[in-house]
Amino acid sequence: MSLLKNKIVFISGASSGIGMACARAFAREGAKVILAARRRERIEKLALELKEAFTTESKILSFDIQNYQEIKESFASLPEEWKNVDILINSAGLAQGMHKLQEGNPDDWDVMINTNIKGLLYLTREILPNMVKRESGHIINLGSTAGHDVYPSGNVYCATKFAVNAISQSLRIDVLDKSIKVSSVDPGMVETEFSVVRFSGDVERAKKVYAGVDPLTPQDVADAILYCATRPKHVNINEIILTPVAQAQSNFVVRKTT
Numbered sequence: 262m263s264l265l266k267n268k269i270v271f272i273s274g275a276s277s278g279i280g281m282a283c284a285r286a287f288a289r290e291g292a293k294v295i296l297a298a299r300r301r302e303r304i305e306k307l308a309l310e311l312k313e314a315f316t317t318e319s320k321i322l323s324f325d326i327q328n329y330q331e332i333k334e335s336f337a338s339l340p341e342e343w344k345n346v347d348i349l350i351n352s353a354g355l356a357q358g359m360h361k362l363q364e365g366n367p368d369d370w371d372v373m374i375n376t377n378i379k380g381l382l383y384l385t386r387e388i389l390p391n392m393v394k395r396e397s398g399h400i401i402n403l404g405s406t407a408g409h410d411v412y413p414s415g416n417v418y419c420a421t422k423f424a425v426n427a428i429s430q431s432l433r434i435d436v437l438d439k440s441i442k443v444s445s446v447d448p449g450m451v452e453t454e455f456s457v458v459r460f461s462g463d464v465e466r467a468k469k470v471y472a473g474v475d476p477l478t479p480q481d482v483a484d485a486i487l488y489c490a491t492r493p494k495h496v497n498i499n500e501i502i503l504t505p506v507a508q509a510q511s512n513f514v515v516r517k518t519t
């Protein structure tokens with residue numbers, strides 16, 4: 262029987278990309294899923310799809326992860342038994358804009374910092390105490406190669422992912438005596454809605470990010486996350502860095518020219 266059968270898996274960022282791929286991958290393994298994002302209609306549709314495909318039980322939570330009060334109220338609305346989350350996948354995150362710092366927009370910085378750092382902290386703060394009480398659980402954070410090395414005009418986004426890297430390392434120490442696992446899964450280029458969001462809906466510009474590269478798919482990243490979540494009880498995967506074959510670190514990419 263799958264190790265994940267009936268486990269409760271909370272996935273932020275479930276309305277798109279890596280979070281959505283994780284929802285499908287974990288549901289296929291028999292997990293129960295809590296799907297969180299702002300776009301309620303998307304996660305409702307996903308919940309139906311998972312029910313039909315795998316008879317998955319799910320809950321839908323629609324909140325803006327930048328708002329701690331909204332997170333608290335949403336989490337409190339769950340039935341008691343669903344509050345005992347076994348695995349939290351912190352996938353909600355974004356880049357907004359790509360400018361040299363001297364030309365950057367402080368409003369974009371606020372959104373990235375509030376989502377990628379503060380949002381991840383708020384949600385983890387809400388879910389972790391029940392794991393600590395039960396001395397069991399697994400937090401899986403979506404970091405990035407951008408949390409290991411920087412790229413031009415990546416300043417604030419890279420800073421948020423360096424922060425996620427630090428939070429994962431530090432959290433691992435905080436819960437060391439509680440049998441709680443903490444993993445960081447850090448991809449390079451993954452083709453999702455990430456670049457469309459970064460460039461405010463400019464699909465053509467977003468396509469250029471992946472031109473001439475065979476990028477990672479969201480399923481590739483979900484596979485790595487599933488691997489972390491299915492190791493024996495005594496094994497913690499601290500970190501996985503995965504990139505397309507054509508990419509080394511954040512800033513070295515070889516593109517095929519046709």
Ligand code: NAP
Nearest residue numbers: 274276277278279298299300326353354405451453454455
């Ligand atoms: P995506 O397709 O754009 O998905 C991002 C998800 O985050 C969406 O479900 C979105 O949901 C959610 N989100 C964004 N802002 C939110 C907010 N304020 N409140 C609640 N949810 C919010 O991008 P992705 O590539 O899957 O990104 C997932 C994670 O992987 C991010 O942390 C990203 O930094 C990281 N990552 C991505 C790449 C890449 O190349 N794509 C590489 C390395 C790391 P709603 O808009 O519905 O709220």
